[in-house]
Amino acid sequence: MQIPSDAFDLPFFREHGFVRKLCPHCGEHYWTQDETSETCGDAPCIDYDFIGDPPTNKQYTNSEMREKFLSxxxxNNHSRVAPYPVVARWRDDLMFTIASIIDFQPYVTEGILPPPANPLVVSQPCLRFEDIDLVGITAGRHLTIFEMGGHHAFNYKDGEQVYWKDKTVEYHHGLALEIGVxxxxxxxxxxxxxxxxxxGFCLEPTVGGLEISTLVFMQYRVVxxxxxxxxxxxxDTGYGIERWTWLSQGSCSGFHAIYGPVLDKTLEWAGMNLDESLLSELAKYSYLIDLNNQEEERRNIAKKVGIEYEQLIDTLYPVEGIYGAIDHTKAMAFILSEGIVPSNVKEGYLTRMLFRRGYRLLRRAGIEDRMPDLVKLxxxxxxxxxxxxxxxxxxxxEMVDVEDRKYRDTLSRGKSMVQRHVKKNKKVSMDQLxxxxxxxxxxxEDVQDAAKEIGTALxxxxxxxxxxxxxxxGEGKEKKIVEKEGADLAKRLEELPSTRRMFYENPYDKEMNAKVIEVIxxxxxxxxxxxxxxxxGGQISDQGVLIVGDAEYRVKDVHSIEGVIIHNVDRPGIKKDDKVHxxxxxxxxxxxxxxxxxxxxxxxAARRVLGEHAWQAGASKTVERARLDISxxxxxxxxxxxxxxxxxxxVVRERRPVTCKFMQRDKAEKKYGLRLYQGGAVPGKEIRIVDMGDWDVEACGGTHLANTSEIGFIKIVDTERVQDGVERLVFASGPHALDEVQRREALLMEAADLMGAPYESIVESVQNNLDAIKELRTQLDSLQKTLSSELAETLVDKAMKVNGLKVVFHRDEVDFEFLIELGNAMEEKESNIVAFIMSTSQRRFGIKAGKGAMExxxxxxxxxxxxxxxxxxxxxxxxxFGQGGxxxxxKFMGAKHEILEAIKGQLQ
Ligand SMILES: [Zn+2]
Ligand SMILES: [Zn+2]
Structure with missing residues (x-):
């Protein structure tokens, strides 16, 4: 889409002497008050010129800059709203909050719900992983976690007009001037x-080569x-609070500006003294670094600064590691604070990536053991x-500590595997990595280290x-299940009204009279x-019957598409306009x-016992059992x-009332927090809230009891590990819980009967029996030893002599283990022994050869x-020794002759 030349012909620009110019480097248009300006002011069209020479009247910390922005x-008449979490639990399409506008999508931006205030201002911590490999090597331009300062105004067609382009630019300019730019x-x-x-169209304000904000005028839907x-x-504006902070400090990296004391302490652990003037020189050109041109551009930068490439690498490599790790540990602390558990899927996967990459980056300076300390800082x-x-x-x-142990385990187990692979293949492909x-x-990096140890450079x-x-x-969250019936059915249903849900009005209703609207x-x-x-919502559908006149139809399952409820019955016969019971x-x-x-x-209960990170990761309910997966x-x-x-x-005994009501989404979020979305994001302007007072409140569409006491009894019957980071509890409720307890008790009674002991002393009885078995085994061993020694002697005496060998054929009903013992005993007596042994009871046979025979x-x-x-x-x-079965x-004895021939054949 071409930008119309008058898109930003704003009164503010005209009144303040701005002119529209074309940047000869990037070919983009820009607005400036400097008639002699030769570039758009954005790197790479110019170098960073704020480093060592900040244009502001004072230096701001990140907190001070945030507060400056918000106040x-x-x-200027904006209401300050609290930031949303960084984990976007209210979205079913995004894992993390990537911009301040995410807080208001889609319900406010679609006009379904009003904004919390209009206009409003928020400083929203955001997470982005797209540039993770650039974090640390661009001096602070790329971060995985940053605050986006957003002032937002929502202008409704035929309704409230708050402000648009002109005022937005005026505000932005005003703030820049206020901090002295x-x-x-x-x-x-x-x-x-x-x-x-x-x-929409946007303006990207820049100062000194640094793009500090983006002013977006969202106006179109792309179809x-x-x-x-x-x-x-x-x-929709985004002020890079960290960039504004960096600009005000003009420091040799953004990390110095954002993290001050955290960085100092980390450098102290590493025993590093930075050459800040050299780093400043290098930072001026750091915008040149991109993912695919790192070495080339670094050589280029070394030349510009007048140092050798190797010196540049030696200077930057460890400190860039520390920059990256500092970013990653902050991002990790934020994510973990919202109850995400490191794992191999979704948000947990990216959290684990932050840990592992952060750990590797600290290792550059030899301080990977400081990972937990850094998180604490x-x-x-x-x-x-x-x-x-x-x-x-x-x-x-605690989670960082567990993750630390898991990673170290991984490293110690993985090294030899990598080395085997490298020895065999001499290289490691991308797929293999x-x-x-x-x-x-x-x-x-772990693979690289392991390969290096055996002399292979990767x-x-x-x-x-x-x-x-x-x-x-891209995994996103679980996508909405596409209805099995396909588009045709969906189209036919579109014309039908939503079905009245009597099960919500009174979940204790067992029967109803209704009219047939349609039969498909x-x-x-x-x-x-x-x-x-x-x-x-993890609850299977009801079953039952629909009765028309004398005919009864079985309802096999029931599901809902866009508010229309479909009863699948076992046979045709029901017609439109029928009255059914x-x-x-x-x-x-x-x-x-x-x-x-x-x-x-x-x-x-799990949240109270395991911690705030215990979120529902999945659930399903069947008649007899339910399962709940917990992070x-x-x-x-x-x-x-x-x-x-x-x-x-x-909680069952406390007789807590359980209330279910529909509430407007924003009001519910405000009242109960995002813990509501325990079972995942739910759609709609109105959401159904299931409330157990201070015990648990969730958005849920299932059917519930009116009071917890009606459950009677809950029994957890099993736990399982679903995957790293997700644990499953399987439980039964009410009579099914009692069934389970009775089943277990019956098993114990049966065991007690078998033991011939009373129920209460079954453990003691089992223990006594185990002790007795152990004792018998010891006696048996010693008997077998004596016996085998004596038998061995007899057998060796009677052995067949074949070309200096002594050959024995022995068949018995005893355990094969005993016969192995016997073979060993024979070898002790006769090194030229070749003993053929067979246990007829176990149908196992074997051959033992003594040392002399082998020679x-x-x-x-x-x-x-x-x-x-x-x-x-x-x-x-x-x-x-050989064995078989x-x-x-x-046929064992019958094979004697041919075996003797085979023995002769083996003799040299
Ligand atoms: Zn340009
Ligand atoms: Zn529920």
């Missing part, structure tokens, strides 16, 4: 912005490449501005983590109202209601299970193979 807009230093570059299905006017014009440094970090400090540090990382947790791709994060960002394909019945719960299978429904209500109770970094212990069970049953050329394994063939079984083994035991 400036407050003074000379007016002519701020240039405004024109651009086109598009993202998330929306688009099939076409720009269609939206009903709301949205001012971050919590302290940012904790005043973001109290959630302090609140979650213990859990964050991905495999090492995704399946074994080894970073490319080059690591510069964009590895970027590729991996892109791949996993003979068996898909749509009614005006129904008591049949449609499958959803419906009855649900109540045992099934009430069991599901118990299970569903128990799920809410158990997640509340947690360790195996749930027996004691924790008991405690969860104990708390859950306490003469006997190979017991090969003879065993031969013996196996002769007997119709199979076998094989080493020169000193199967075949006909009667």
């Amino acid at each position: 400036y807009f407050e003074r 000379p007016s002519e230093s701020v240039k405004y570059k024109e651009g086109v912005w598009a993202g998330g299905g929306n688009a 099939n490449g076409e720009w269609i006017q939206m009903p709301i014009n949205i001012v 971050q919590i302290n440094f940012w904790g005043d501005d973001f109290p959630q970090l302090r609140k979650m400090e213990d859990e964050i540090l 991905v495999e090492f990382y995704e399946s074994h947790g080894l970073t490319p 080059k690591v791709p510069g964009d590895f983590y970027t590729l991996m994060s892109r791949k996993h960002m 394909e003979g068996t898909k019945v749509i009614l005006d109202q129904t008591v049949f719960y449609a499958e959803g 419906g009855v649900i299978e109540w045992d099934r429904r009430i069991s599901l209601m118990r299970a569903h209500t128990s799920t809410h109770i158990i997640i509340g 947690h970094y360790a195996r749930i212990t027996r004691e924790e299970v008991e405690e969860i069970e104990h708390l859950a049953n306490m 003469k050329g006997i190979h017991a394994g090969e003879l065993t193979t031969k013996l196996g063939e002769l007997m119709g079984g199979s076998g094989g083994g080493a020169p000193y 199967g075949g006909d035991p009667e």
Whole structure:
């Protein structure tokens, strides 16, 4: 889309003597007060000229700059709103908050809900992984975590007009002037912005080569490449708070400006003294570095600064590692504070990536052991501005500690595997690097180290983590299940009204009368109202019958498409406009209601026992059992299970009322927080809130009991590890819980009967029996030793002499283990022994060759193979011993002759 030449012909620009110019370097238009200006003012069209020479009247810390920004807009009639979390739990298409506008998408930006204030200002911590490989090597231009200062105005067509382009530029300019930036230093570059299905024109203000903000005027919806006017014009600005901070300090890196004392302490651990004047010189050209041209541009920068390339690398390599690790540990602390557990999927995957990459970066300076200390520093440094970090400090540090141990385990286990691979293949392909990382947790740097130890130098791709994060960002969240019936059905349903959901009005209704609105394909019945719960939210659908006149139709399953509920019946016959009487299978429904209500109770209990990071990661309810997957970094212990069970049953006994009501989304979020989205993001302006008071409140569409006491009893019957970072609790409720306890008790009673002991003393009885077995085994061993020694002597005496060998054929009913013992005893007495042994009871046979026999050329394994063939079984083994099984035991002795021939054949 071409930018119209008058798109930014604004009164503010005209009144303040701005002119529109064309940058000869990048070919873009920009606005400036400096008539003699020769570039757009954005790198790479100019170098960074604020380094060592900040244009502001004072230096700001990040906190001071944030406060400056927020209070400036407050003074200009904006309402300050609290930032949203960095984990975008309210979105089903995004894992992390990537911009301030995300807080208001899609309900506010689509005009479904009003904004919390208009205009408003927010400083929103954001996370982005697209540039993760550039973090640290661009002196602070790229970060995985940053604050986006956004002032937003929502202008409604035919409604409230707050402000648009002119005022936006005026505000931006005003703030720049207020911190002392000379007016002519701020240039405004024109651009086109598009993202998330929306688009508009934008201005990119720059100072000293640094793009400090983006002023987007969101005006269009992009449909099939076409720009269609939206009903709301949205001012969507993003002020890079960290960049403004860096600009005000003019320091040799953005990290110096943002992280001050955290950086100082880390450098102290590493014993590093930085040559800040050299770093400043290098930073002026750091904008040149990109993913694909690192070496080339670094050589270029070395030349510009007048140092050798090697000196540049030696200077930058360790400090860039520290920059990157400082960024990553902050991002990690924020994510962990919101209850994400490191794992191999989704948000947990990216959290683990931050840890592992951060660890590797610290290793450059030899301080990887400081990882947990660095996270602690971050919590302290940012904790005043973001109290959630302090609140979650213990859990964050615990998770970092666990992750640290897991990574070290991975490293010690993975090294030899990598070395085997390198020895065999002499190189490691990109696919293999991905495999090492995704399946074994080894970073490319770990692979590189392991290869180096065995003398193979590997080059690591510069964009590895970027590729991996892109791949996993794409995972997104679980996509909405596309209805199985396909587009045709969806189209037919579109014309139908939403079905009245009687199961929400009174979940205890078992029967109803209804009218048939439509019948599709003979068996898909749509009614005006129904008591049949449609499958959803991890709860299976109701079953039951629809009765028309004398005919009864079984309802097999029920589901909902866009508010229309479809009853799948077992045969055709029901017709449009029929009157039906419906009855649900109540045992099934009430069991599901118990299970569903128990799920809410158990997640509340798990949170109290395991910590705030225990979020629901999945759930399903069937009639007899329900399961709840919980994010947690360790195996749930027996004691924790008991405690969860104990708390859950306490809530049952407390007779807590459970209320369900529809609430406007923004009001519900405000009242209960985003913990509401325990079961994932839910769509709609209105969401259904299931409230158990201070125990648990969730957005949930299932059917629940009116009071927790109706559950009766909850029993956790099993725990499983679903995957690293996700633990499963399987539980039963009400009569099914009692069934489970009775089943377990019956097993114990049966065991007690078998032991011939009373139930209470079963453990003691089992223990006594185990002790007795152990004692018998010891006696048996010693008997066998004596016996085998005596028998060995007899057998060796009677052995057949064949060319200096002593050959024995022995067949017995005893255990094969005893016969092996016997073979060893024979060898002790006669080194030229070749003993053929067979256990007829176990159908196992073997051949033992003594040392002397082996020296003469006997190979017991090969003879065993031969013996196996002769007997119709199979076998094989080493020169000193072979074993096999199967075949006909009667053929053992019959094979004697041919075996003797084979022995002769082996003798040299
Ligand atoms: Zn330019
Ligand atoms: Zn529920």
